[in-house]
Amino acid sequence: MAFRIQRKKIHHIVPRLPPAVDGVGDYALSLARQLRHDYDIDTHFIVGDPAWPDIEQIEEFKTTKLATRSTQALLDRLTPSNPVLLHYVGYGYAKRGCPTWLIQALEIWKQQNQQVHLVTMFHEIAASGPMWTSAFWLSGLQRNLAKRLVNVSDRLLTSKQLYAEILQGYGKGRFNEIPSLPVFSNVGEPENPPDLSKRDRHLVIFGGRSKRAGVYQSSLDQLKQICSYLDIEQIIDIGPKLDAIPTHIGDVPITATGSLPSDEVSGLLSKAIAGFFNYSPPFLGKSGIFAAYCAHRMLPVSAQMTSHIEDGLYPGQHYLLPDQYSAGAKDGLVLQAIADKSHAWYQSHNLANHVKVYQELLFI
Secondary structure, eight states: OOOOOOOEEEEEEESOOTTSOOHHHHHHHHHHHHHHHHHOEEEEEEEOOTTSOOOSEETTEEEEEOSSSOHHHHHTTOOSSSOEEEEEOHHHHSTTSOOHHHHHHHHHHHHHOTTSOEEEEESOOOOOOOTTSHHHHHHHHHHHHHHHHHHHOSEEEESOHHHHHHHHHHHTTOOSOOOBOOOOOTTOOOSSOOOGGGSEEEEEEESOHHHHHHHHHHOHHHHHHHHHHTTOOEEEEESSOOSOOOSEETTEEEEEEESOOHHHHHHHHHHEEEEEEOOOGGGGGGOHHHHHHHHTTOEEEESSOOOOOBTTBOBTTTBBOHHHHSSOOOOHHHHHHHHHHHHHHHHTTSHHHHHHHHHHHHHO
């Protein structure tokens, strides 16, 4: 009589999933697909936003939405036998970024199930801001909740080396190592992306509403300069519809595609020479936009100047800076070298490497 080996299962706690536009949700869904493909690990998603649509299954994955953000609602959905993977970003689970209910539930569950791993991916730790914002006044409570989460978790990982160092301090020596993995591309990883010389003279502006709106609100001069520098013939704007968008930058027309399936986004990125972003350079390891550009071996172009080295990224070597493209003289070999370095940097934390780390943290 043949016996079927039971597939490993995990609970995957997320703020939201598609169709909501949410980078953490996209990350979690891509991760679940690859865990299933590479390690035969099945995922049950628990969605923490009561406003998310009532969807019982996404692709092959069971999904359960919490009717309320409460300790008991989460405890009712967790089982004593399956490891838990939490994607933590405070504002994803509470309006003010202080999800006390979530931490309490995991503390109770962990006390009752000490033999099963709780793994927390810290996408954020705590917010900060000017004195007149709630982020300033609540940052202390947010840090205390993060410390409690560190103490109840068996394993940790994060997307930024600075965060790993902060979490090490919170753990007071509990963890020998906290992996720091810059995020992977949520829109694919082509195997053999072409050289820049074989691409269309297209520049892509990709991402959610706020990031793309920031480009058009504060980076038009840089955008015009890079279009002239690279002889751009078309700008392709990819993402949710914006209220206002220019029709041209100088003589270069802008085509807005709206939101597209990931395979169509990947196709456009693979054909374009450059990807433009206005994102704080010290936080590029957390940017799915930057990850997508690197995965597709594009020339990443920053709207901001910096000399800050973070997470293995060197300004002017892994992405182009404004003083490089405002100077006028360009060297195709230099531009290709930047695209190649960013692509090589990405490979150490691509999706396959991510899932290898996750399965080890969850089950070993």
